[in-house]
Amino acid sequence: MRPHHLELTAFGAFPGDVDLDLDRLGAGGLVLLCGETGGGKTTLLDALGFALYGAVPGLRGVRDLRSHHAPPEVGPWVRLEFSVPGGRYRVTRTAGWDRPRKRGDGTSRVHPTALLERWTGSGWDAFATRNEDVGHEIGLLLGMKPDQFFQVVMLPQGRFADFLHADNDAREALLKQLFSVGLFERVEQWLADRAKRAADDHALARADLDRVRARVTEAAGLETPQDQPDETGRRGRARPPGGETPSQDWAASLAADARAEADVAAARRDDAARAREQSERVLAEAREATRRAVERAELRARLAGLEAREPEITLLADELDAARRANPVGRAVAEAESRVVEARA
Template identity: 35%
Template sequence: MRPMRLDMAGFTVFREETTVDFTDADFFALVGPTGSGKSTVLDAICFALYGTVPRWGGTRGLANALAPSATEARVRLVFESAGDRYVATRVVRRDGRGTVKTANAGLQLMPPGFDITKLDTGLSPEDLGEVVAGTPAEMEQAVLDAVGLPYEQFTSCVVLPQGQFADFLHAKPATRQQILVNLLGLGVYEEVQKKATERAGHAEAKLEAVDKMLGGLADVDEESLTAARDRVDRMRELAGAVAAAVPELERARATAREQAAALAALDAELTVLTGVRPPDGTAELARAVAAARTAADEAATAVGLAEEREEKLRGELAAAGDESALRVQLKAYADRERLAGDAAAVRAAVDAAQAEHDAAAGALAAARAEAERAEAELEAAFRAHEEAKATDQAVALRAHLVDGGPCPVCEQPVPKVPAVPKGSAVARALAAGKAARAASEAAKRVVQERDAAARELDRVLLRARAEHDQLGARLAELDGQLAGAATPEALRGSLAEHARLRR
């Protein structure tokens, strides 16, 4: 027995699906730390073939096959034996009461040249070959015929359990001899010896009978021997004719017995039928049965027509296209219509913001011009004030005097500053300067306010343009999505046809 491939899922430590491929491996070693699953691989091979593992303590330890918290374990072993390739499968499940049982077990003879890599494509069990055993009870003899070893000998010389490697070496000579006979296929020589012994016994018995017969023919001469041979030939011819006629005679006798039994059965039925009387209402019942059969036939015909109609409608529904795609396109039309309205509103808002921005820019320019003009007037008033001061120095000095302060000329205290004469150029220049300064400051405030308003309108305009650009991009995307699509009316008609076909 040579393993080719081992598949495990939910088996002890192998919770996930695991495959061990032995193909083209003449020798191999399983290497890993303690608890990594090396012994479990050998347990899986033994379990797939015999349904148990030595360290489980027999079939009562079947629950050990399940991985922790798993409800199903599956093991499949592909192996070669005596030139044939087999696949052994076992499935263990835990039911609702916690009982663990073998749910499926089977052995199949795979067809010659079968590529085991196809097992990765999810083949059904029917594709794996001829079923040799289909139940756990059938598996025992089928595996014994395929492998050539029972469970006890398999676990003594092929898959030796941990701690029992020396059992085979220390077994009794008769036990070791029987294991070697099974391993080397020497049992065939025992069968040959038995058959030869039986044939020798039969030959000796025949020889003894012939010797006795020849002993009683001591007085036979050549003439009597020739006559005996002629009688033997005629008897052989007669025996051949009888042998040829016997099967026909047996068939005739069998036919006669069958006919006699059938005749006896008919006689018995006739005897019973002589006392049979039809009950009342038989005719009405027969008519009712006929009517019911007619109605049943009509109903069956109606069912057939309805099924044909249903199949036709399902075909039409399938040909009508994907309903969800139609709804997506119709929603795209609705979104486009809504977005087009939003885009128009945003466009109007952009235009209004642009107009307001332009008006604010004009007002800002006018305010700046007014500020420049007020600044020019302030400059002119300043020059007039300087000219007036140059013309009337006394009046100009008077502007710097305060009551009780020193005079800048004579340094004498000034008890009371005299009033500026009416009509003085300095007074007029001061008044004009104050007015020009107030106008200039007012113009600057207007410029600042209108400049702030213009900046706010710039931000509003930028936001409106960005929103308009986003809506334009979304509309372009919807236009691309709806390129070549049917009209909304056609889509609604298709959806209505879908609804009608479903009803």
């Protein structure tokens, strides 16, 4: 974000109008705000933050940002023109203030307003007119929330002298107040928890290893090696000067035997797998032969039934043939009877 132009009226230490051409001020490089206390240095930074987010950095609030020296009828407002990679924008905000009533005594509270405009090349186009909408759009344009902006871009003034004279605990508390460190504290705690769990797991694994080593040594008929200090003073497994401990020799022999037995078991497994495949093929062939035998028996039974009904089927075929031959005669008789009836009529 690059600010170009800042205007303000009746804001903070300035009772009148202030117009700053920030492009002109920044043409030479760095800009230094200097002056006596109360001269308005903080007000300019407050105005920039208020224009963007409707808030000011540090512990100051936005309840009473109006200059106490401004004319009673003049309200506080700030306008900032700035640019981001997406374009050039202008934001205008008015702060809440108590305006004198036009009739009678007393004041009326004027609520804050906000307006965000985009430069189109030929003029300013308003596209956000509510405080919430302007704040949301500013957050999208700058990619930061108000607290992030005031911690990264515009640090609160007046807090670093306390930091320089504070003890370690006070400095830590002040840094936590200035910068959001909650995420890092959670990461630190997460890493500490992970380290503790890893240490616990390591201790459990070491205990399991010791138990297994003791069982192997006991099965080998050897004495369990004891932890004894080595030449450096650290405690470890005692070893003879020339080589491995007896339990380690036995464990190595046991491992070799286990590998040999594993090879034999693997060969037996392969043989069993081949035998199973052959048995499955034989079983499939037997099932297919059984299915065909059953199908053959069913067909033979059906054939025997048909052969037993052969005389009946022959008789029915003769009757069907006679009926077919008699069909033309029946139609002729019916036609003759119909003609006789017509002749009698």
